[in-house]
Amino acid sequence: MRARDLLTPFPTVTPGTSVIDAARLLADHDLPGLIVVDDEGLPASILPGTQVLRLAVPRYCQDDPALARVVDEAHADALLSSLAGRAVRDVLPGRPRELPVTDPDATALEMAALMARTHSPLVAVVDERRLLGAVTLKVLLDGLLAQ
Structure with missing residues (x-):
C-alpha cells in the first residue's frame, strides 16, 4: 500500500484564513487537522485539530484543569469567540523540525512512522511541487486493518 492508494482530496487553508473559518472547516468536514499552504499551494504547516482547539482554551485552564471547572457555563460556551479577528498566521507554531509531507510512493510504514514522529493525524502528499x-x-x- 502506497500513499497514492490512500490519498484523498483535502481542503486547505492559508495563513490569512481566519481561525474561526479554519475551526468551522474542521468541524463541518470532520477533519483531523488542517493543511496550511503557502503562496504556491504547497504545505507550509500541518495543524492537528487539537492544536486549533488549544488556541481557544485559556492557558490557565490548560495548565490547571481544575480551573476549567470553575469557569461558568456562559463563558465556557463562548470559548471560540476569543479567536474572532485572528488569522491562522497569528497562531501557527514555530517551524517544526519535520513537516509531515511525503511523496506518492511512500509505504504505509513510512507514513505511519512520519505521523508518529511528527505527532500528526495526517500526512500531506506532494508530487512535483503540487x-x-x-x-x-x-x-x-x-487500510492496514483490511489486510
Missing part, C-alpha cells in the same frame, strides 16, 4: 491530497490516520489504519 499538493495531491492527504492520507489521514483513519484511512491509514483502515
